[in-house]
Amino acid sequence: EDQVTQSPEALRLQEGESSSLNCSxxxxxxxxxxxxxxxxxxxxxxxxxxxxxxxxxxxxRLKATLTKKESFLHITAPKPEDSATYLCAGISGGYNKLIFGAGTRLAVHP
Amino acid sequence: EAGVTQSPTHLIKTRGQQATLRCSPISGHTSVYWYQQALGLGLQFLLWYDEGEERNRGNFPPRFSGRQFPNYSSELNVNALELEDSALYLCASSPGTGTYNEQFFGPGTRLTVL
Incomplete structure (x- = not known):
């Protein structure tokens, strides 16, 4: 069954603290x-x-990369306005439906 | 350029009633998609319309149906509403089939079933 998994579920960062979100x-x-x-x-x-x-x-401040099994969203020197839920989705051939992961809730604190 | 628009913003219904949600795609887009975002469940694919035809359907019962009009706008109908139908219903549009185009989302309709 097609599946997209995101981690972590939630992430708390200080302003300027870079990190990565994972999507397998x-x-x-x-x-x-x-x-x-x-x-x-x-x-x-x-x-x-x-x-x-x-x-x-x-x-x-965002950079997305892709390997054969996963994708990463790198956030460099985040600001409070980057706080949001980041969703990853895959699309399979011919069906045009997006298969979403559950998302990563990012909170950036000043 | 105007984005995807949806109406109404909020809709409150009671169990057993019918709900009709509307979507206008970005100008020039022929494909419209419907997704359900229930609390704690993430976005689930409902329906895909292109050029007036239903192209694909997610794992939802037949009481979820819709149509696409000649101007490419779309309507989602939910019959015999159940409490678990309460969710944010999102419409997205893309330029069309043939390539795996980005889907652009509207603001959603919040459906509450009492």
């Missing part, structure tokens, strides 16, 4: 790995798509 996946015929950010009570906001192992993408 078992999605048959994975065609893309997506990262989203979700603020409470709102819809997910698209961050990155990764298509092949070794690919990396960056946006401000």
């Amino acid at each position: 996946y078992t999605v048959s015929g994975l065609r893309g790995l997506f990262w989203y950010r979700q603020d409470p009570g709102k819809g997910p906001e698209f961050l990155f798509t990764l298509y092949s192992a070794g690919e990396e993408k960056e946006k401000e």
Whole structure:
């Protein structure tokens, strides 16, 4: 069964303290790995798509990487406004449905 | 450019009633997706419509149904509401099939079943 697992479930950081979020996946015929950010009570906001192992993408303080079994979201020198739930999702060939992990709740404190 | 819009923002129903949720995709997008985000369960895929046709369906009972209109907007209907249907219902859109396009989400409709 296709599955996406994220860790840790929750992460508390001090402002400026860099860290990484993990997303491991078992999605048959994975065609893309997506990262989203979700603020409470709102819809997910698209961050990155990764298509092949070794690919990396960056946006401000965020950098996403992909291997054959997992993806990492690296947060460099985070700020309180980076506090949110970060969701990882895989998409398998032909079905266009995103298979989401449960998310990592990130809290960045000043 | 306007994003995905959903209405209503909140909807309160009682058990056994029917709920209708609406979604307008980003201009130029032909695919619309529906997801359910129940408390503690994460986002679960419900339905995918493209060019007016249902293309894929998640593991939900038949009382969850929908349609896509010629202008690509979409409607999700939930019949015979149950308490466990209380959730945030999210609509997403993408440019269409053929490639694995990013899905852009709307703000959601919070459905509460009493």
